[in-house]
Amino acid sequence: MRIRREKIVLGLMVITLAILPACSEKQALQVEKPVTVNEAKLEPAELTILSKVASITQDEFERTIAAPIRTKYPDYKLTYIIEGKGSNLESMMMAGQTPDITITSISGMNSLLNLGLEYDLTELFKKYNYDLSRIEPSTLESLKNATSKGGIYGLPKYLNSVVLFYNKDIFKKFGVPLPKDGMTWDEVVRVAASLTRMEDGVQYRGLSMFFSNMITENQLSLPFIDPKEDKSSISLPGFQKMLLTYKSVYDIPGNKPLDDVNPDKELTAFHKTRNVAMALAPMSGYGRFESDPDLDWDVVAAPTYADAPKIGFQPNTIYYFVSNANKKAEQAFQVVTELLSDEVQTQANKEARPTILKDEKIRATLGSDHKLFKDKNFKAVFYNEFAPSPPMNGKMAPLVNASSILQGEFANMIKNGGDVNTALRQADEKINQAITTAKSK
Numbered sequence: 001m002r003i004r005r006e007k008i009v010l011g012l013m014v015i016t017l018a019i020l021p022a023c024s025e026k027q028a029l030q031v032e033k034p035v036t037v038n039e040a041k042l043e044p045a046e047l048t049i050l051s052k053v054a055s056i057t058q059d060e061f062e063r064t065i066a067a068p069i070r071t072k073y074p075d076y077k078l079t080y081i082i083e084g085k086g087s088n089l090e091s092m093m094m095a096g097q098t099p100d101i102t103i104t105s106i107s108g109m110n111s112l113l114n115l116g117l118e119y120d121l122t123e124l125f126k127k128y129n130y131d132l133s134r135i136e137p138s139t140l141e142s143l144k145n146a147t148s149k150g151g152i153y154g155l156p157k158y159l160n161s162v163v164l165f166y167n168k169d170i171f172k173k174f175g176v177p178l179p180k181d182g183m184t185w186d187e188v189v190r191v192a193a194s195l196t197r198m199e200d201g202v203q204y205r206g207l208s209m210f211f212s213n214m215i216t217e218n219q220l221s222l223p224f225i226d227p228k229e230d231k232s233s234i235s236l237p238g239f240q241k242m243l244l245t246y247k248s249v250y251d252i253p254g255n256k257p258l259d260d261v262n263p264d265k266e267l268t269a270f271h272k273t274r275n276v277a278m279a280l281a282p283m284s285g286y287g288r289f290e291s292d293p294d295l296d297w298d299v300v301a302a303p304t305y306a307d308a309p310k311i312g313f314q315p316n317t318i319y320y321f322v323s324n325a326n327k328k329a330e331q332a333f334q335v336v337t338e339l340l341s342d343e344v345q346t347q348a349n350k351e352a353r354p355t356i357l358k359d360e361k362i363r364a365t366l367g368s369d370h371k372l373f374k375d376k377n378f379k380a381v382f383y384n385e386f387a388p389s390p391p392m393n394g395k396m397a398p399l400v401n402a403s404s405i406l407q408g409e410f411a412n413m414i415k416n417g418g419d420v421n422t423a424l425r426q427a428d429e430k431i432n433q434a435i436t437t438a439k440s441k
Contacts, residue, residue: 037128037337044075045331050092050099052083052108053318055287064351068344069335076331089115098325100332103157105318106146110398112321113147119324120151124333135340136356138386139317148394154321155336159354160284162214162313163380164188164303165270168296170195170204170277179278181301181383182310185245188278188303189252195277196255202275205255208266210281211246211410216403217314218242219305219387224402224431227391230439232431234406234424243410243420245305250414261411271295282316283354283381290372298376301383312384317356354381399438402431 049065061080069076081087081099089111092098102112112118125132132140139156147153166179176194183191192206220238225231250256257265270279271292279285280302289295302312320336322329338344346362349355350369355362367378406427413423 034129045328046077047100048079049101052104102321117323118153119322142389145391154319156356157318160316166278179300185303193252205276207278208276210263212263221390223390225393232428234428261414301380314387400434
């Protein structure tokens with residue numbers, strides 16, 4: 001009897017020992033499961049958001065940023081400031097009111113870097129197992145390439161890129177077929193030439209160009225300053241290809257503007273003067289047309305090079321940058337990631353602010369809730385792939401606006417009838433001189 005009891009006890013011990021590792025393993029798995037960022041319980045916080053983008057009005061902030069955050073995180077209080085006199089990063093920092101989140105472009109990020117306010121989100125991505133694969137990769141690549149430090153200091157708010165607007169009335173007037181997605185540069189230049197003519201005392205132009213963005217966010221992913229050496233990159237062969245393409249538009253007899261060659265005036269000629277059939281400009285340019293409801297326009301994808309089909313322009317993206325100043329980076333991260341949720345991004349996309357998410361179902365809703373432009377082909381912004389942004393010289397890029405120098409030489413060439421090689425040589429010299437001056441300070 002005793003022997004039997006001992007066998008039973010021994011058997012139970014064996015079973016218990018066999019079960020314990022499994023239980024321990026299960027408990028370990030439960031402990032190691034990361035809390036997602038929206039599940040994290042953080043201390044209530046008051047967060048200040050500074051926008052360097054004036055078009056994001058107080059009303060838009062309340063509706064598209066504050067409202068969803070108030071619903072998700074009622075313990076967070078948001079204060080919104082639009083940059084202006086006395087309310088820029090430097091003055092706010094001096095007053096001890098450094099913003100927790102700054103809304104700006106990559107070029108605007110340089111002011112954060114110069115003041116040492118950047119916060120690398122990499123560890124928070126790991127801590128909360130945040131899925132970056134949801135986001136359009138070119139926007140993240142642009143961030144990584146923008147600085148030699150290699151961190152990710154923010155997340156994108158919405159996309160913007162160059163597209164081709166066209167005036168339906170001009171095409172109908174001259175019996176020319178409407179543009180379509182997927183056209184090459186050669187095709188668009190031919191169409192522009194067919195529409196450039198004098199009619200009833202009006203000089204009609206086939207194509208205008210917002211060339212500042214087209215140069216900065218070029219389709220060939222050309223860097224303006226060598227990323228490894230402090231010198232101009234304008235001698236790269238791609239620059240000649242790009243400028244020859246753009247120059248061919250203005251070489252069409254009658255297509256050159258009569259006054260200054262100015263990107264802003266080029267878009268104005270399309271929607272105000274209305275003697276321009278097509279305009280290459282950033283997608284956000286449609287905002288100007290809201291005051292011109294009688295303008296019958298639509299949009300298609302930007303033309304691409306025949307040897308690089310479906311490669312569009314680089315994204316011109318607005319970002320939420322998180323600051324390291326006020327020890328509220330995790331709360332700021334929660335706010336930013338909520339603004340990148342499917343729900344918030346879908347609503348923004350429906351209102352014609354292109355989503356930064358890759359989700360095709362969300363992208364397909366672009367502009368569907370816009371009060372004036374529900375019927376426009378806004379999806380054209382997603383037709384091409386976004387060209388990758390080239391690596392930047394993190395030291396010189398914040399100090400030398402090399403793209404602006406090339407834009408100036410391009411405008412002078414078109415206005416004065418110069419040639420591409422001369423324009424590139426002069427831009428190369430001026431960029432190198434600017435680098436030398438910057439290094440001497």
